[in-house]
Amino acid sequence: MQIDMSRFRAAFYVEAGEHLQLMEAALLQLESSPRDVELLNTIFRAAHSIKGASTTFGVDEVGRFTHVLENLLERLRDGALEANAPLVELLLSSVDVIDGLIANAKDGAPLPGNLEQVFSELHRVNGTPVADSLPMPTHGPVTESKAGGLFRVHLKPSPEFFRFGQEPLLLIRELSELGTIQKTAIDTKNLPSLSEIHPEECYLSWEIDIATDCAPQSLEDVFMFLDEGSSYRIEAIAASPASAPTMQPTPSAEHTTENGNSHGQRTTNEKESEPDVSKNASPIRSTAATTPTTKAVENETVRVDRQRLDELINQIGELVIGASMVEQELLSIPGGHGLESMAALGKIVRDLQEMSLGLRMVPIAATFQKMNRVIRDVAKKVGKQIQFITEGDDTELDKTVVDQISDPLVHMVRNAADHGIETPEQRVECGKSAEGVVKLRAYQQGGNVYLELKDDGRGLDRKRILEKAIERGILPADSTPSDAEICNLIFQPGFSTAKEVTDVSGRGVGMDVVRRNVEALQGSVSIKSIEGQGSTITVRLPLTLAILDGLLVRLSDEVFVIPLLSVIESICIPTDEIHKIVGVGDVITLRGEVVPLLKLHRLLNIQSRASSDGQRLLVIVEDQGRRMALCVDELLGQQQVVIKNLETNFRKVPGVAGATILGDGRVALILDTFGVSNLGQEDLASARQAVIASHSESVMSPN
Amino acid sequence: MTTLIDKYDVGNSNSSGISQFLTFALNDQEFGIEILRVQEIKNFTRVTPIPNMPECIKGVINLRGTVVPIVDLRKKFAMPSAEYNQFTVIIVVNVGTKIMGLVVDAVSDVLNVGEESIEKTPDLGAIDTSFITGLAKSGDRLVALLNIEYLLGDQFSAPSV
The missing domain is CATH 1.20.5 (Single alpha-helices involved in coiled-coils or other helix-helix interfaces)
Structure with missing residues (x-):
């Protein structure tokens, strides 16, 4: 039977990633509370799961590495070692190495550079020589005592066994690596007649006698990934003298079923040799079915393909x-x-x-937790003391948004830690506490989620930014930009004011990438900063990319959707209040403010019907602080629309953010206010060109 | 000849080397598209125009929840435009991973063509004929077989300005 391992491997990678995340989180907490047994257990469980799964899926390097790591964790848990700072550091690097190894197995990424170093370091702490560093990954780490003997393993797979991607042969093989299999008996009494057989179901059960030096725990480890319906039982039939007393009979819920299928198929060979022991045999462990019940109390989740x-x-x-x-x-x-x-x-x-x-929707907690590590690493590297506080971890966002905001957030957090927060000495000099505070907060307001990153560092250096901008030619030398404009300069491409380039940040590819990524998510980013007191960067993100609150407007026969977020108001003004200004186009004055007027009909190439009532209906929209008035024929109402991508079957269209399907089945286009204003600019530019061309023509012509 | 078929056939040629094409009329000429490219044929419905597009892009329609662009093949071939009537249909085709609708005058039938009756596109020198994979002869009909990918591929990338 062929199993498509690649499918299960993909699941393994995802799961391993989650376990690593868990480990990392627990390790970071461990730093402050090194004696927390629950934390240690969490770390141990995560490592153990990774080890077991990686061995099953043939990612042996991970298995071997984790095995050594697990030994160390074991000693931590037993109290033989203490979780001091260097040890936690080592464990954190181990997490990175495992991550690297998995990446290597997954898509051939280069092996982590510090693999050897971390590996030998683990051995040093363990006190084991590196030479015997490649243990069989399937060996359970737990018992070192000589607890071997002759065991009988009853394995009763569930009918769905194969569907879970499992294979009894693999289990038996794995068992055989632990000792000598003396006898394998198969029970076929559940096997239906050929006409009733379902090819994907498992009807068989096994009884395997194995002589091994390993502890029964190692045998159990083989079955740790059994599905719920399957059961197994291990009993000692001729325990070695040393281990016999340690066997504790454990009551098993599955006893009846197991006895039901295990009797009646003992071979004579066995009866002759060990008739008494098999009667007294002590079942060591219940079934796999009992293990998940403890987990079920926690948040139960179902993994679904995106x-x-x-x-x-x-x-x-x-x-x-x-x-x-x-x-x-x-x-x-x-x-x-x-x-x-x-x-x-x-x-x-x-x-x-x-x-x-x-x-x-998923909570942003996992992303925030990643930042924890980023801060910690930066602080260690550049010798700063930083306290990291997160707030609103439970705030939920669309999974797509969460996935894509992670990288920009890393940039921002790094910047805050590296540039924002001063060194302890500088801080004390300025009269602040030596420890800087970086606060990351998420909250929901209206249809948006806001991420706010606040540090109490030195704030933006206006003078340097301005110098730099002039030096780079972004601003003319004599310009006097407003404070907000100076702050926004840091979002310009290639702009970095870090005095020196550290390997943490300062290469000038930070904030403009942040802005671009955020804008790609239909969000925006802004910065507020008080010199000497710190900066606050606020990222606004839409709750979801799938739906949008829109204002439906009519232009001739077509319906368009204007994103409600950008709509300020809609007004009706007499046509004689529209003024024409050469080089700027049409403008209106709105409460003293001059606002350019964009004729959507013209920009979108729609036949306009001349209105005779001398009134114009305008929708005032705002895009990145700029206001403009869009001329429409009718306001149809406000509606939530499902966004359909035009690129799916077509391509990007200037001025159009996407399409949606209206209640009557018609397609309506969603306007992109930024794109529309660009169209307006182009239109103006070409109009200006035309004016210049006609002007020069008239000059050239003799009359 | 085999190579020609293999190259553009998406797998509908059986062992006997017969390919099937959906034929349609445009300005009294006959064209054919591989049948496996065709997803469905539907009546002409109201199209939502897309601003600032080439004339051949009529706009988009709602095809059971999917927004599908519509190309008027007459415009694409610079033929005189015709009134849409009850025969005017949209042929929904798969182009690569994308779905597109083609407005044609009328669909005719499904043509079974053996390899041997497909002729190479005549070489017309400077004129690019890559959008035609060959000419199929059936009785006294001559059907131009379209290379949809080549013909419509350029619609997916925004024109460089």
């Missing part, structure tokens, strides 16, 4: 549209039959949509 989830959410989006189409049709039927039940259905559908969108 694409399937997206498809589900998409389909529910369609359902919403479908339901509103039916509703509209019902409305047009005189008599109002069915409207009531339709309203009830509509409510269910909307609830369903809300729930489906919630499926993709």
Whole structure:
């Protein structure tokens, strides 16, 4: 039977990543509370899971490395070692090495450079010579005592055994590595007739006698990944004298079933040799089914493929549209039959949509936790004392947003720690406490999530930024920009004011990348800074990328959606209040402020119908602090729309952020205010060109 | 000849070397598309125009929740435009990973063509004929077989300004 291991491997990589994250988090906590047994257990469990899984999936390097690591953890747990700072440091590097090894196995990334060093360091702490450093990964780490003997292993796989990607032969092979298999008996009494057999189900069970020097614990380790329905039992049939007294009979919930299938198939050979012992045999452990129950108390999760989830959410989006189409049709039927039940259905559908969108929401805690490590490493490297505080870890965001915000956030946090916070000496000199504080806060407000990174460091050096900007030619030498403008300069490409380039940051590819990534997520970033007192960077992100609150407007026969977030207000003004200014185009004055007017009909190439009532309907929108007035024919209302990407089947269109499907099944385009203002600029530029061209023509012509 | 078929065939040629093409009419000429490229044929429906696009891009439609761009093949081939009537249909085709709709005058039938009756596109010197993979002869009909990828591939990348 062929198993597609690659599929399971992918799951292993994901899971290993999560275990590593867990380990890292626990290690960081361990620094402050080195005696916390629960933390040590968490770390140990994570390492153990990684070891077991990596061996199963043939990622042996990880298995071997983790094995050594586990030995060390074991001693920590037993209290033989103390979790002091260097040791935690070593363990953290070990986490990195495992991460690197997994990356290596996953997509051939180069092996982590410090592999050898960390490995031998682990051995040194363990007190084991490096020479015997390559133990069989399947060896359980637990018992060193000579607890061997002759064991009988009963293995009763569940019918779904194969579907979980398991294979009895592999288990038996793994067992055989632990000792000599003396006898394997197969029980075929559950095997149905050929006509009833289901090729994917497992009907067999086994009884394996094995002579081994290992402790029964090692035998059990072989079965640690059994699915819930399967059961196994190990009994000693001829324990070695040393280990016999240690066997404790453990009550087993699965006894009846196991006895049911294990009797009646003992071979004569065995009965002759050990008739008494088998009667007294002590079952050591219950089934695999009992282990997960302890976990079930914690947050139980189901792993679902991202694409399937997206498809589900998409389909529910369609359902919403479908339901509103039916509703509209019902409305047009005189008599109002069915409207009531339709309203009830509509409510269910909307609830369903809300729930489906919630499926993709994940708390930002995991990302924040990563920052913890970043701060710690930077602080160690540059010799600073930094206290890192997070707030609002439970704030939920769309998974896509969370995944993509991680890198920019690392940049920001690094910058804060490296540039923002001063060295302890400098801080004391300025009258601050030696320890700097970096605070990362997440909160939700309206349809947005805000991430706020605050440090109490030196703040932005206005003078240097201005000097640099002039030096780089970003600003003319005699310019006098406002304070906010100076602060925003750090988001310019290639702008870094770090006095020296450290290997942590300062290469000038920080903040502009942050801004670009945030904007790609339809968010924005701003900075506030008080010199000498620190900076606050605020990132605004949409809750989700899947839906959008939109203002529906009509332009001739077409419906367009303007993102409600950018809409300030809509007004109606008489046409004679629109002024033409050469080189700027049409403008209006809105409470004393001059606002450019963009004629959407013209920019979007739509036939405009001349309005005769002398009034113009304008929607005032704001994009990155700039206001503009968009000329529309009618406001249709406000609606949540499901965003459809135009690139999926087409390409990016200037001025258009995407499309959506309206209640009547029609497609409406979503306007991109930034793109529209660019279109306006281009239009102006070409108009100016035309003016210049016609002017020079008239000069050239003889009359 | 085999290589020509292999190159553009997506796998519908059976062992006997017969390929199937959906044929349609455009300005009294006949064209063919590999049948496996065709997802469905639907009546012409209202199209939402996309601003500032080449004339041949009619706009987008809602195809059961998917936003699909529509290309008017008459415009694409610089043929005179025609009134849309009850025969006007949209052929929904797969181009690479994307889905597109083609507006044509009318669909005719499915043509079974053996390898031997497909002729190479005549070499017209300076004129680029890469959008035609060959000419299929069937009785007295001559059907131009379209290379959809070549013809529409340029629509997916924004024109460099």
